[in-house]
Amino acid sequence: MTTTSSALSPARPAAGQRAGERASHLLEHSRALVRPALAEAIARLHPWVGEMAAYSLGWCEPGGAPVSVPAGGKGLRQALAVLGAEAAGAPRSTGVTAAVAVELVHTFSLLHDDIMDGDPTRRGRPTAWKAYGTGPAVLAGDALFALAVETLAATPGTDIPAAVRHLSTALNDLVRGQADDLLFESRPWTGPEAVRPDEYRAMAEHKTGALLGCATALGAVLADAPRETVAALDRAGRHLGVAFQVVDDLLGIWGDPAVTGKPVHADLLRGKKTFPVLAALGTPAAGPLARLLNSAGSLDPADARRAAALIEDAGGRAAATAEARSHIAAVEACLNDLPRTSDTTRTTRTTHSTHDLRALLDFLVCREM
Amino acid sequence: MTTTSSALSPARPAAGQRAGERASHLLEHSRALVRPALAEAIARLHPWVGEMAAYSLGWCEPGGAPVSVPAGGKGLRQALAVLGAEAAGAPRSTGVTAAVAVELVHTFSLLHDDIMDGDPTRRGRPTAWKAYGTGPAVLAGDALFALAVETLAATPGTDIPAAVRHLSTALNDLVRGQADDLLFESRPWTGPEAVRPDEYRAMAEHKTGALLGCATALGAVLADAPRETVAALDRAGRHLGVAFQVVDDLLGIWGDPAVTGKPVHADLLRGKKTFPVLAALGTPAAGPLARLLNSAGSLDPADARRAAALIEDAGGRAAATAEARSHIAAVEACLNDLPRTSDTTRTTRTTHSTHDLRALLDFLVCREM
Numbered sequence: 001m002t003t004t005s006s007a008l009s010p011a012r013p014a015a016g017q018r019a020g021e022r023a024s025h026l027l028e029h030s031r032a033l034v035r036p037a038l039a040e041a042i043a044r045l046h047p048w049v050g051e052m053a054a055y056s057l058g059w060c061e062p063g064g065a066p067v068s069v070p071a072g073g074k075g076l077r078q079a080l081a082v083l084g085a086e087a088a089g090a091p092r093s094t095g096v097t098a099a100v101a102v103e104l105v106h107t108f109s110l111l112h113d114d115i116m117d118g119d120p121t122r123r124g125r126p127t128a129w130k131a132y133g134t135g136p137a138v139l140a141g142d143a144l145f146a147l148a149v150e151t152l153a154a155t156p157g158t159d160i161p162a163a164v165r166h167l168s169t170a171l172n173d174l175v176r177g178q179a180d181d182l183l184f185e186s187r188p189w190t191g192p193e194a195v196r197p198d199e200y201r202a203m204a205e206h207k208t209g210a211l212l213g214c215a216t217a218l219g220a221v222l223a224d225a226p227r228e229t230v231a232a233l234d235r236a237g238r239h240l241g242v243a244f245q246v247v248d249d250l251l252g253i254w255g256d257p258a259v260t261g262k263p264v265h266a267d268l269l270r271g272k273k274t275f276p277v278l279a280a281l282g283t284p285a286a287g288p289l290a291r292l293l294n295s296a297g298s299l300d301p302a303d304a305r306r307a308a309a310l311i312e313d314a315g316g317r318a319a320a321t322a323e324a325r326s327h328i329a330a331v332e333a334c335l336n337d338l339p340r341t342s343d344t345t346r347t348t349r350t351t352h353s354t355h356d357l358r359a360l361l362d363f364l365v366c367r368e369m
Numbered sequence: 370m371t372t373t374s375s376a377l378s379p380a381r382p383a384a385g386q387r388a389g390e391r392a393s394h395l396l397e398h399s400r401a402l403v404r405p406a407l408a409e410a411i412a413r414l415h416p417w418v419g420e421m422a423a424y425s426l427g428w429c430e431p432g433g434a435p436v437s438v439p440a441g442g443k444g445l446r447q448a449l450a451v452l453g454a455e456a457a458g459a460p461r462s463t464g465v466t467a468a469v470a471v472e473l474v475h476t477f478s479l480l481h482d483d484i485m486d487g488d489p490t491r492r493g494r495p496t497a498w499k500a501y502g503t504g505p506a507v508l509a510g511d512a513l514f515a516l517a518v519e520t521l522a523a524t525p526g527t528d529i530p531a532a533v534r535h536l537s538t539a540l541n542d543l544v545r546g547q548a549d550d551l552l553f554e555s556r557p558w559t560g561p562e563a564v565r566p567d568e569y570r571a572m573a574e575h576k577t578g579a580l581l582g583c584a585t586a587l588g589a590v591l592a593d594a595p596r597e598t599v600a601a602l603d604r605a606g607r608h609l610g611v612a613f614q615v616v617d618d619l620l621g622i623w624g625d626p627a628v629t630g631k632p633v634h635a636d637l638l639r640g641k642k643t644f645p646v647l648a649a650l651g652t653p654a655a656g657p658l659a660r661l662l663n664s665a666g667s668l669d670p671a672d673a674r675r676a677a678a679l680i681e682d683a684g685g686r687a688a689a690t691a692e693a694r695s696h697i698a699a700v701e702a703c704l705n706d707l708p709r710t711s712d713t714t715r716t717t718r719t720t721h722s723t724h725d726l727r728a729l730l731d732f733l734v735c736r737e738m
Contacts, residue, residue, distance in 0.1 A: 049544060
């Protein structure tokens with residue numbers, strides 16, 4: 001796979017732009033395909049709860065007035081779901097219910113995560129708990145969660161037990177990852193209680209990878225795909241999640257704030273246990289970094305600049321880049337492993353969708369999402 | 370059905386005591402039957418999240434040490450689930466997975482409701498958000514929700530789609546009822562925007578009845594019961610929920626604080642839209658009550674005493690008692706309508722379970738739960 005991220009290979013802007021264009025088109029196409037069913041699901045909610053859901057999806061302002069500028073996410077998970085159906089040889093439309101379910105779960109998790117993390121803004125707007133209050137935002141998240149399960153359980157002509165099992169496994173993993181992420185905050189930087197890179201990987205796979213894996217696999221489940229196809233797509237999404245999280249960490253330290261939208265060194269200032277730091281702390285050159293991190297309750301901007309340099313000197317940046325690359329290679333391997341049938345139409349769809357999935361993955365690590 | 374509630378017919382303590390003993394035995398038996406599977410499910414959670422879940426179930430103290438005195442609920446919903454299976458002619462053990470699922474959902478809803486309502490204590494202990502923080506309590510609720518779906522979706526030999534649909538419908542109703550309950554707070558007492566009794570009924574059915582209906586019906590779904598049996602049990606549970614909520618309202622105004630555990634006139638002081646008040650406001654004698662309620666932002670204890678008298682004078686207490694009775698009669702009718710088969714073993718079970726369900730219902734309106 002050609003990785004074109006500025007974080008991973010900043011020298012290839014042209015390839016990045018091509019992948020970005022294809023991916024943008026794909027995301028737009030998926031959003032258009034999924035939107036009617038998603039809107040229909042949201043319309044089944046209690047009107048007040050539905051408004052909070054629509055606000056969280058970026059469709060309206062508080063009070064319910066339509067937004068003048070769309071404020072939603074790119075819809076990566078819904079794109080993965082429709083491409084997952086296509087990867088299993090079915091038309092993209094087969095994955096629409098899966099797309100609705102994962103988009104609802106994703107929105108639920110953002111709503112509740114913003115409460116847990118105390119984040120006041122998302123995508124340049126007040127978070128739901130800021131706009132509507134904590135209690136209502138908890139309730140809106142619960143409603144989206146229930147709606148996702150209901151939507152999936154009502155899909156005709158589907159292996160509903162398998163679909164619901166996939167979704168609930170992802171939900172359990174998501175909670176597990178969020179719990180570990182919260183607990184990491186109070187763990188020390190060094191010593192036997194320090195967070196190990198393998199603990200980070202498990203956290204990232206659960207917190208970010210599980211729902212990406214579920215999205216990709218669930219489309220294939222609805223397309224009645226063989227077990228190996230579903231498993232390969234789930235694995236692909238999980239590796240993608242870890243890669244995505246590590247790239248996010250890299251950009252949080254060395255990314256351009258104008259591009260990432262995050263303040264410079266925000267993760268270092270918050271004392272977040274990101275992969276580059278953990279990797280650096282595991283090297284023989286970790287001494288000065290460990291002393292800096294252990295010396296203060298929290299870093300000031302000058303400390304954070306020094307920490308960034310020490311992490312790079314100790315090899316943390318290179319290790320994180322290698323880590324992201326290895327997960328991207330694993331995604332590649334999963335896509336290459338997708339079974340092909342003798343049915344030409346199905347095989348053409350599979351081939352087409354794997355190209356599109358690759359474009360999306362490139363786009364993801366490009367951080368243009 | 371012989372109603373023996375102090376709120377409904379205070380003159381029949383002996384019948385109430387007999388129903389109470391039978392119901393206590395039943396609840397204890399159900400808890401013992403369900404506990405191993407419930408504990409096994411909780412053990413699958415992330416350890417920290419599992420501790421919060423165990424705390425919320427009254428099994429441990431914050432930190433994880435076992436409680437010296439059990440601090441959990443009576444386990445009404447799990448009893449309804451195993452009796453629901455029996456009502457469908459199956460052994461009670463058939464309903465155990467349903468019992469686990471509804472108990473997990475019930476615990477989830479208490480966790481999140483306590484956050485939404487800002488309640489600092491439950492059953493004499495700090496609520497989970499007070500003991501662990503709001504964010505962790507949100508997360509623990511989410512985990513229980515996901516675990517409930519996962520547990521149900523993994524039940525072998527079951528109509529999983531039907532079971533999951535029942536659960537997700539109840540969850541959606543529960544959220545809808547909670548939303549309405551929250552919105553009722555800011556509605557006026559009088560005028561076209563006032564809460565109507567039928568809106569109250571819908572709120573109570575959703576908020577309280579849906580999960581009781583789901584509990585009773587889900588046991589029957591797992592017992593492969595005919596559609597009419599499942600529907601009758603669901604309706605019974607929903608009527609029970611409304612009756613339960615109205616009795617709760619009656620006890621909130623005229624109950625003995627030593628028995629109810631709630632401060633005297635708490636609902637009136639909080640300005641809660643309870644059924645006796647709404648019923649009183651709908652009568653020709655509502656004038657003085659309406660003026661009192663509309664006169665102040667919130668009532669002081671002397672106002673609350675006066676309001677209680679005015680509600681009673683206007684017929685609100687009698688109307689609420691009649692309302693509860695009518696829903697109890699509806700529960701009765703649902704139980705009488707349960708189909709009997711020619712299979713003696715199954716019919717004996719159905720008869721036995723309906724007797725037990727009646728004892729539980731009596732116990733419920735006795736408010737000894």
